[in-house]
Amino acid sequence: MDIKRExxxxxxxxxxxxLSDAEIGNLSKNLQDIIKYISQLDELNTDSVExxxxxxxxENVWRDDEIVEQEANREALLTLTKEEKDNQxxxxxxx
Amino acid sequence: xRYIPTIGIECHxxxxxxxxxxxxxxxxxxxxEPNSCVSPVDYALPGMLPRLNGTAVKFAILAGRAMNCExxxxxxxxxxxxxxxxxxxxxxxxxxxxxxIGAGYVELPSGNKIRIEHAHLEGDAGKLxxxxxxxxxxxxxxDTPLIEIVSMPDIHSAxxxxxYCKELWRxxxxxxxxxxDLYNGNMRFDVNTSLAPEGSKTLGTRTEIKNLNSxxxxxxxxxxxxxxxxxxxxxxxxxxxxxxxxxxxxGKTSPQRSKEVAADYxxxxxxxxxxxxxxxxxxxxxxxxxxxMPNNYRALFHEIIKPDTLEVLLDYPELMHKLxxxxxxxxxxxxxxxxxVLLAEEKSAEYLNDLPAAKDLEExxxxxxxxxxxxxxxxxxxxRLFDPQMKGRGAKTIAKELGLIQENDLGALEEIVDAVLAxxxxxxxxxxxxxxxxxxxxxxxxxVMKESxxxxxxxxxxxxxxxxxx
Numbered sequence: 001m002d003i004k005r006e007x008x009x010x011x012x013x014x015x016x017x018x019l020s021d022a023e024i025g026n027l028s029k030n031l032q033d034i035i036k037y038i039s040q041l042d043e044l045n046t047d048s049v050e051x052x053x054x055x056x057x058x059e060n061v062w063r064d065d066e067i068v069e070q071e072a073n074r075e076a077l078l079t080l081t082k083e084e085k086d087n088q089x090x091x092x093x094x095x
Numbered sequence: 096x097r098y099i100p101t102i103g104i105e106c107h108x109x110x111x112x113x114x115x116x117x118x119x120x121x122x123x124x125x126x127x128e129p130n131s132c133v134s135p136v137d138y139a140l141p142g143m144l145p146r147l148n149g150t151a152v153k154f155a156i157l158a159g160r161a162m163n164c165e166x167x168x169x170x171x172x173x174x175x176x177x178x179x180x181x182x183x184x185x186x187x188x189x190x191x192x193x194x195x196i197g198a199g200y201v202e203l204p205s206g207n208k209i210r211i212e213h214a215h216l217e218g219d220a221g222k223l224x225x226x227x228x229x230x231x232x233x234x235x236x237x238d239t240p241l242i243e244i245v246s247m248p249d250i251h252s253a254x255x256x257x258x259y260c261k262e263l264w265r266x267x268x269x270x271x272x273x274x275x276d277l278y279n280g281n282m283r284f285d286v287n288t289s290l291a292p293e294g295s296k297t298l299g300t301r302t303e304i305k306n307l308n309s310x311x312x313x314x315x316x317x318x319x320x321x322x323x324x325x326x327x328x329x330x331x332x333x334x335x336x337x338x339x340x341x342x343x344x345x346g347k348t349s350p351q352r353s354k355e356v357a358a359d360y361x362x363x364x365x366x367x368x369x370x371x372x373x374x375x376x377x378x379x380x381x382x383x384x385x386x387x388m389p390n391n392y393r394a395l396f397h398e399i400i401k402p403d404t405l406e407v408l409l410d411y412p413e414l415m416h417k418l419x420x421x422x423x424x425x426x427x428x429x430x431x432x433x434x435x436v437l438l439a440e441e442k443s444a445e446y447l448n449d450l451p452a453a454k455d456l457e458e459x460x461x462x463x464x465x466x467x468x469x470x471x472x473x474x475x476x477x478x479r480l481f482d483p484q485m486k487g488r489g490a491k492t493i494a495k496e497l498g499l500i501q502e503n504d505l506g507a508l509e510e511i512v513d514a515v516l517a518x519x520x521x522x523x524x525x526x527x528x529x530x531x532x533x534x535x536x537x538x539x540x541x542x543v544m545k546e547s548x549x550x551x552x553x554x555x556x557x558x559x560x561x562x563x564x565x
Contacts, residue, residue, distance in 0.1 A: 014176070015178055015185070054364070058369040059371070059372045060369065061146065061147065061368070062146075062147050062149030062152060063147065063149060064149065065113045065149060067113060067114055067119060068114075070119075070120060070133075070135075074133065077135070077138055078130065085229075085231060086129070086231065087131075088130060088224070088231035089130070089231065089232040091230050093225065093226070093227075093228050093230050094223065
């Protein structure tokens, strides 16, 4: 599979990254290498193998529907954000 | 050429669990400060592990069964990626490949069946408020549990779209999985509409109207969109596949800028959440908790309550459950009282939360049947049964205390009638009646009612009067 510059630009766009030309070049090569490495798996015949969605083989890990007081309160969490206003997270205008 | 509209609807239902879908914080943010119902999981801080709320799974079973759906023994979660400030994770946890609820159908009051393609569990997004040059993010709603219900394109008019949404709302309210508060966005509808020439085997190009939050908006928006697309097609042009917004104020749909390049959500299995596997015993045990549904009540009461009235009453599950507790012979008179007193005066919201005991309602209906109460008095006693000060005392006691028991004792009534007939001011009316002036009987009955302080039974009074004046 060939990773083109447009693919990197598209992926960066989806994640809202701005990349320099040099970074786009490097990332194209990196991603190409990663995919090539993973592609070794294509040699195996997996026709009769169920896809693995979860490696721990656990099922039904549910919790009770009860409110638990959080150690991290609103103020503590808001200090992690870049900017806040009126107890909300302030972000550049979207939409 | 005649065009046939085809409509499919996606509906998001917010579940009324105590906590969120993946974190142990308060799920009910009504009237609470922004960002006060959040945890590090909702903030998607590195290393935070989502943990599935078991009640949300049980609610999904109830919701599914309310729509006659298969419940899938095996289901799991996926990540749906998109970059937007309403979702700190950068993805929504949803069930794309293996949803918990399979195929089923919703039967409308008209008898038409709308098939359900599937329904799945997912987390809601946060709330954005937009200002001139910035936006504010409130994460209280992040990962409120949602069930997204996807219908098949079985709907063919705006009215039917309305009826489907309303029936869905009722089903979810009866199942007890949502607060059903549309004003606060507890249920939101996306309406997909396309038009095809009559007889055509293929569907036309569809548009999607996003985020409608009332049945009326669904109907109006679908109506508008059908008319708009008809015009486009009749002009020989093509309908463009696009996402639309609806404005209640202008009564128009308009193209929306989409959040993300279409269909590039890069779904992948959610590695943090082990899959759900349900035994048939577990599914049956949970399904058994479903109370009677609107269609059960339609079957039970269609001979007792007029269809139009029944459809109004069906909006109130608690009221229907109460009617079902009452002796069937009294259901008609009690349902009439509910309709004429509570629903007519729009007291429903405050009053219907705490209904009188079935035995009190039966006692009232019994007095009514024996004509011990006038219709006005019956309404008054009925309202008192909701009064925290009075309720629990019983309808009979309340009626006595208020002096509302109607006088049916013929001996006692005759005495009052005689007294009235002896009064000089009634002489002229008596003469007029004897001379054939039928309508003065009303005046005389009124005089007797006054003398009895409103307790006399008017039809009994009239009978006695007619006998005496014959």
